[in-house]
Structures are given as structure tokens and as C-alpha cells.
Amino acid sequence: MKQIFRILGGLLTLAVVVVVVFALYVQARGIPRYTVPQVAAAAVAPGAPAQLALGEKLVQASCADCHLNQQTGRLSGHQLLDTPKEFGAVYAANITQDPAHGIGAWTDAEIVALLRTGIGRDQRYRLIMPHFVYMSDEDVQAVLAFLHSGHPWVKADPTPSHEQEPSFLLKALANTVMKPTPLVPGPHVAPAPTDTVAYGHYLVVGRYQCYECHSHDFKTNNALHPEQSAGYLGGGNALVDAQGQPVLSRNITGDRATGIGTWTPAQLAAALRVGQSPHGPLRAPMPKYTTMTDAETAALYAYLQSVPKLTNNVPLSSPAVATR
Ligand code: HEC
Ligand code: HEC
Numbered sequence: 001m002k003q004i005f006r007i008l009g010g011l012l013t014l015a016v017v018v019v020v021v022f023a024l025y026v027q028a029r030g031i032p033r034y035t036v037p038q039v040a041a042a043a044v045a046p047g048a049p050a051q052l053a054l055g056e057k058l059v060q061a062s063c064a065d066c067h068l069n070q071q072t073g074r075l076s077g078h079q080l081l082d083t084p085k086e087f088g089a090v091y092a093a094n095i096t097q098d099p100a101h102g103i104g105a106w107t108d109a110e111i112v113a114l115l116r117t118g119i120g121r122d123q124r125y126r127l128i129m130p131h132f133v134y135m136s137d138e139d140v141q142a143v144l145a146f147l148h149s150g151h152p153w154v155k156a157d158p159t160p161s162h163e164q165e166p167s168f169l170l171k172a173l174a175n176t177v178m179k180p181t182p183l184v185p186g187p188h189v190a191p192a193p194t195d196t197v198a199y200g201h202y203l204v205v206g207r208y209q210c211y212e213c214h215s216h217d218f219k220t221n222n223a224l225h226p227e228q229s230a231g232y233l234g235g236g237n238a239l240v241d242a243q244g245q246p247v248l249s250r251n252i253t254g255d256r257a258t259g260i261g262t263w264t265p266a267q268l269a270a271a272l273r274v275g276q277s278p279h280g281p282l283r284a285p286m287p288k289y290t291t292m293t294d295a296e297t298a299a300l301y302a303y304l305q306s307v308p309k310l311t312n313n314v315p316l317s318s319p320a321v322a323t324r
Helices: 002-029 049-062 108-117 137-147 168-174 196-207 210-214 265-274 294-306
Strands: 238-240 246-248
Touching: 002 168, 049 137, 108 137, 196 210, 196 294, 265 294
Parallel strands: none
Antiparallel strands: 238 246
16 A cells, blocks of 8 residues: 555656656746758749739738838737637737848848748747748748838838746647748749639639638648638637727638538628628638728638538627627
8 A cells, every 4th residue: 555655656656746846947948049041042033013903912911910010000019819818919010121120130041941831931830920831932921022112101110129027828739839931832822713622722722711710620720721621611719809899700611501602702702801700700810801992802712612521600709790
């Protein structure tokens, strides 16, 4: 008997020591660093008007919600209030052309490495920022051209990026499950818009990454094989709106009872462009894709109706009040 207690006592002490050592390790290591991947990105020449227009549209759809500061009117960053409180305080960085406080001193290759993998030029892993793994090279070049342009959003702004204040939980996640995405060798070429289903697939996993929010959970999303994410496009991912209130992403597969199988193309276009769904106004963080073209909404409709239908009746959590 005594022997057993001694063994159990020993195991318990060992378990406590392991937990304490892990906690000290996480606390000391903080947010991990990684080798910066070498991206073969040619410096982007001053953009032609069509390229700048595309860049503006992509930045407005996929970067501005986090990086645009309403006070400065520039992409100078601000605290993200729609991240879970348990993560601590998270701040989007200043990505204006300021060489000291923005990204004016970053090379295009460094920006592309960060966009695709999450690893910054200083090797620090950038948290929360999505990874644009399959965005086409053409789209990435348009984003770069916009960041280098004369647009008021990107004018040098001397506001320093706020230090991150990650909670212990976020640090623990960053040392275990939250990892940079490996660089997928290019070239990354988008299908022709006339190839509607293939183009819609590109929009969902590459350009706008709808699948990230609309699959079951960020933690089970598969960045390298998005279609293998748990509950792909079936919704139910627990997100937070601009007021910090819980909001579940919705089922956007073609299931007739619980998805968008009975919707018309015009209803989908209205949900995307003006945030008006047959269920009522859509809350943040669902972006408003105000400049989406007819070709894009038609392709999204064709693709979403073609994916495996999932039955997932997502409750409309809390009153659907428009927040943007
Ligand atoms: C969900 C919010 C979110 C979105 C969307 C987002 N970012 Fe970020 N971004 C962040 C956060 C947060 C940081 C700071 C992360 C850190 O320091 O750990 C960041 C950091 C960066 C940095 C590094 C700057 C620095 O000095 O460290 C660049 C460059 C950047 N973002 C560009 C972009 C571009 C371009 C887009 C759109 C294509 C984009 N981001 C979309 C949240 C976001
Ligand atoms: C940052 C997360 C996020 C991204 C990215 C996102 N969505 Fe959403 N989406 C949501 C949330 C959250 C809701 C639910 C809003 C509500 O209930 O008020 C929603 C709602 C919707 C709805 C309404 C469905 C219904 O039943 O009313 C459609 C359609 C939709 N999204 C399609 C898309 C498409 C297509 C894309 C990509 C082009 C996309 N979403 C990108 C978070 C996101």
C-alpha cells in the first residue's frame, strides 16, 4: 500500500513539475520566432489604374476592418475589440508607409512572406492576422501596389504600432497549436471568372477566405487543405461582433433546410454587398463586400451550391442588430 502511495505521490509531483515548467517556458518564450521564409517577390512597379483599383478593393474587403483607424483615416491600426477577451489585448499594426512606425522599410518579399505565412521580417510570429495562403500572385501584387500608392489610407502615419498584450492562454496557444502556415510554392494563378465554379472556389479559399469564418471552428480549420476543414462552410464558428457579443457564422452550403439552398443569386448578392440577408441585417464580423462584381457574386453562388451540403441549423444568436 505504502509503495503505491509513494508511486502516486511521485507521479503527482512529476505532473506538477511538468505543468510549472511548461508555464515558465511559455511565459519566458512569449510569442515564438521563426525563420523568415524566402519569397521570390519582384518589387512591384507603380501600379496601373486597374491594378490599384483591384488593390483598393481587396484591402477594403480583407484588411481595412482590422487595420483602418477611424480617427486617423489611415491604416494605422487599432485595438481589435472583436477578438475573444481570453486572448488579452490584440492590436492591428500600423501598415502605412511610415518607415519607422509603419511598413515603409519592409521589402515586398518581407510583406509577402508575412501575408502568406504569418512570420514578420523580425522573425516574430504575428498573431490573429489571417494568412493569405492561396491568394493569387496577381491579387497579392495588387495589394502591394495599393500599399505603395498615394491613397490617403496608406500615407505615412507616425502613430507607433501598439505592443501586443497577449494573455497566458494566447501565449500557450502560440507555443502549441497556433503556427505559421508553411509557404506553398507558386505560381498562384486564379481561374478565369467565366469558369464560375472554379472561380467561386478561388474566392472562397483564396481571395476572401470565407471558409475561415464559415467552417466549424478556427482551431480545426486546415489552412493548407481548406476543404478538409471540419464542417467546411457549414457555419457555427463562435465569433464576436463589434460590441464584443457572441455571433455564430452561418451555414452557407446549399442545404435547403439549414443552408442557403433556397436562396436566389440576388439574395446572396444582397447579403454580400449590403449585409442584408433574408434573416435580417448581418452583424460584424461578416465583412461588407460593397465592391463585389456581378461575376464574383455569380461565381460564389455557383460554387456554394456545388459544395457538399451540410445539415447544420445554426441558431440566430442574440437579436440580429446591424452593427455596421
Ligand atoms: C483579423 C484582423 C486582421 C486582418 C483581416 C488583417 N490583419 Fe494585418 N495584422 C493584424 C494584427 C493583429 C497585426 C499585428 C500582429 C502582431 O503584432 O502580432 C497585423 C500585422 C500586419 C502586418 C505587420 C506589421 C508590423 O509592423 O508588424 C502587416 C504588413 C499586415 N498586418 C498587413 C495586412 C494586410 C495587407 C491585410 C489584408 C490583405 C491584413 N493585414 C489583414 C490583424 C489583421
Ligand atoms: C470575418 C468572418 C467572416 C468572413 C471572412 C465571412 N463571413 Fe459571412 N458571415 C459571418 C458571420 C459572423 C455571419 C452571421 C452574421 C449574423 O448572424 O448577423 C455571416 C453571415 C453570412 C451570410 C448570411 C447567411 C444567412 O443565413 O443569413 C452569408 C450568405 C455569408 N456570410 C457569406 C459569406 C461569403 C460568401 C464570404 C466570403 C466572400 C463570407 N461570408 C465571409 C462571418 C464571416
